[in-house]
Amino acid sequence: MSKNNELYVQKNALCALKAGDDGVKVTVIGTGWVGLTTAAVFAFLGNDVIGYDVNEKLIEELRAGRVPFFEPHLEELTREGLANRRLSFTTDIGAALSTAEIIFLAVGTPPAPDGRGVEMSFVSRAATVIGENLRPGKLRVVVNKSTVPVGSNGWVDSFIRQGLAQQGDAGPVDFVVASNPEFLREGSAIADTLYPDRVVIGATDARAIEALTRLYHPILTQDFTPPSFLPRPAGRGKVPLVVVDPVTAELIKYAANAFLATKISFINEIANLCDFVGANVKDVARGIGLDHRIGEAFLNAGIGWGGSCFPKDVIALIREAEAYGYEAKLLKAAYEVNAAQRFVVIRKLQEVLKTVRGKTIGILGLAFKPNTDDLRGAPALDIIRKLGELGAIVRAYDPVAMHRCRAEVPDLPASYANDIYNLATGADALVLVTEWEEFTQANWADIARLMRTPVVIDGRNALNKKYLEGLGFVYRGVGV
Ligand SMILES: NC(=O)c1ccc[n+]([C@@H]2O[C@H](COP(=O)([O-])OP(=O)(O)OC[C@H]3O[C@@H](n4cnc5c(N)ncnc54)[C@H](O)[C@@H]3O)[C@@H](O)[C@H]2O)c1
Structure with a gap:
């Protein structure tokens, strides 16, 4: 039209x-x-x-x-x-x-x-x-x-x-x-x-x-x-x-999700570089996001995207392009960066604990993002499975998604805690996977006392690094 x-x-x-x-x-x-x-x-x-x-x-x-x-x-x-x-x-x-x-x-x-x-x-x-x-x-x-x-x-x-x-x-x-x-x-x-x-x-x-x-x-x-x-x-x-023709409307939906997914993969790539060079990705994100052509939204570095939409929609667009003999190189790269990104927290655990075998790791959050119990494409599931393969003892807690997780993923190699404090008790490290407010607002001084070793890997850069380090935590974020 x-x-x-x-x-x-x-x-x-x-x-x-x-x-x-x-x-x-x-x-x-x-x-x-x-x-x-x-x-x-x-x-x-x-x-x-x-x-x-x-x-x-x-x-x-x-x-x-x-x-x-x-x-x-x-x-x-x-x-x-x-x-x-x-x-x-x-x-x-x-x-x-x-x-x-x-x-x-x-x-x-x-x-x-x-x-x-x-x-x-x-x-x-x-x-x-x-x-x-x-x-x-x-x-x-x-x-x-x-x-x-x-x-x-x-x-x-x-x-x-x-x-x-x-x-x-x-x-x-x-x-x-x-x-x-x-x-x-x-x-x-x-x-x-x-x-x-x-x-x-x-x-x-x-x-x-x-x-x-x-x-x-x-x-x-x-x-x-x-x-x-x-x-x-x-x-x-x-x-x-x-108001557009149907084909354009269908492409608008895929293009919107692909763009947002790419934006996150972009900042995650920058975050990984920040880890190498010692820069702070939060400041980089602010510094570039204030440019109105870029914008501040969707520049939160961390373990990347999951959910029921981004992964399948990016793949669908890649396949759509392939059907016409076109290789969507940018989208493929965004997908690959994301697929690897969730395992950054495991690398950081290994850096701090050396080996995770036999260590008790507490996973904070199962849902793919806060305020939902949706587990489709949730990074937590991949992280838990990988930790299980590496011989870690994995415990998990989520404010709303545990019931669904027990029913939908019965073979997940993890046991469940009642709350964040129960999860922290005796843990060698905690990994923040879903940035629920319940976690960011928790009493981290109590948590430090309950843990065997106060180590926190912040997969969402949602916690206050300085404050936690002041409490004696070994803190690792992603690019911060
Ligand atoms: N969940 C999101 O955040 C979101 C956002 C935007 C777009 N979408 C898109 O919207 C669509 C629906 O997603 P969703 O998350 O609501 O899915 P969902 O799985 O939560 O719900 C789909 C429902 O359709 C029902 N269903 C399946 N076959 C049916 C049939 N033949 N007749 C009647 N009902 C049938 C299922 O029983 C289920 O209740 C998908 O294409 C998704 O990509 C989802």
């Missing part, structure tokens, strides 16, 4: 709307982190939302107002939606689709089992089932929110058509597929959805753009009353709407 067209569509779509319009009937397919957040937020904004998932146990929990994963305020918002009947959950796809005007696809797109691309079977299955169950009637806009390889918009369309074909001669079904990539971060998912930096719509059909712009109107204009627990950030103005 040309720039002029884009502006024309945005202007007209926004003009056609006003605050107080009736809510939109929304169905969300897949009620995990992204789907449930989307469902709860749009219900909060006055729409009628049905969440559908194939996981019966999950739907049972959600119906009872319990969110079985950790995301700040999501349970509160879900309960509010259930109480005012704006939000409901079902495993019945027919019921889920019967009234829908906008259908979001928010199913998982994990790495493919061979690690070489994206597992798209959840998307294809969901799209086929949508096709099998859409009935003739008003226009339905099917919106792909899952992060998918470029070109998936048309691919989803083809699976919906295959599903429709299964129905036989049910009459004409009017639908259009659009892309609406998701940029939320776990740990601040609701804030990111209510107060996003931008909304991206990938569509060429004016009706799809109009429907999505109508749904997003309160967010774009910021004219909703914020939830009591999440006030609107000071200075938060209107939210830019980026």
